[in-house]
Ligand code: SF4
């Protein structure tokens with residue numbers, strides 16, 4: 001899932017500037033399960049903004065609403081009628097949701113309340129870790145299910161660097177060395193020789209090299225209206 | 227509770243204004259004591275500034 | 280104004296423990312400050328942070344969660 005983190009309250013206040021009427025829009029999907037921008041967080045932030053702005057002597061009216069998924073038109077379209085009542089919209093979705101709002105409702109300005117951080121998972125309650133960088137050409141099949149693009153600090157493709165110490169990455173003692181983990185998995189499956197094969201430089205053309213990416217599935221597209 | 231207190235700090239109301247107490251149903255004396263302590267603490271902190279703005 | 284300040288405290292009390300304790304305090308005729316307002320909840324784990332903030336927004340000087 002997409003993992004995000006709420007921006008500091010001060011930064012959000014600055015982003016909102018002179019806006020007097022604000023709508024906080026939460027998202028009920030990824031950012032709900034990482035406790036950053038769901039219904040509860042929207043309610044807390046709206047209340048905090050009301051109080052802080054009042055204490056600072058320029059009270060804002062802040063309402064909140066949470067949609068099931070902010071990155072799909074059908075879920076945000078029902079908001080259309082409400083938006084004109086507000087000076088600014090504060091989205092608590094990931095950057096995709098913020099852009100969806102701006103694209104769908106160009107007359108309103110939607111600001112980001114979160115920092116979209118990475119694609120990952122909750123390793124334990126309250127701890128999220130990065131697992132994928134959406135490189136566009138997945139090599140997990142070569143690396144025994146552990147991603148060296150997202151989890152090796154240097155994105156190496158042919159084994160660990162010299163800084164790998166007892167399973168720990170040299171970048172920080174709380175980062176496990178991805179290549180150490182890959183190597184252990186190879187031993188577990190008795191396939192170490194597969195790692196001895198030299199991998200050529202990764203083909204990044206399916207990543208960000210060609211600019212923004214796009215997937216078109218002709219079989220799924222709806223026929224153009226006549 | 228810590229989270230609520232952090233928010234109060236960020237808003238500028240002060241995290242000390244919220245408190246959690248654990249009591250059993252027989253702890254009437256402790257309940258009264260907790261209310262008294264809390265009231266004293268808040269008396270020192272003064273009124274919620276939002277009340278008069 | 281300040282000399283007359285009687286803190287208004289909202290207490291969220293668990294039905295099974297703290298609310299019963301408050302009840303008993305009443306039965307026992309214990310004295311405690313009068314600024315307290317009790318909201319009975321089925322369990323103190325039910326109290327949301329947003330509800331605590333709400334209490335402050337509506338003028339509470341302090342909030343107690345008792346369970
Ligand atoms: S906007 Fe979409 S991708 Fe972003 S958090 Fe919501 S559901 Fe997930």
Ligand code: SF4
Nearest residue numbers: 132133135138139147
């Ligand atoms: S190899 Fe690429 S697609 Fe696969 S997990 Fe790693 S970053 Fe994601």
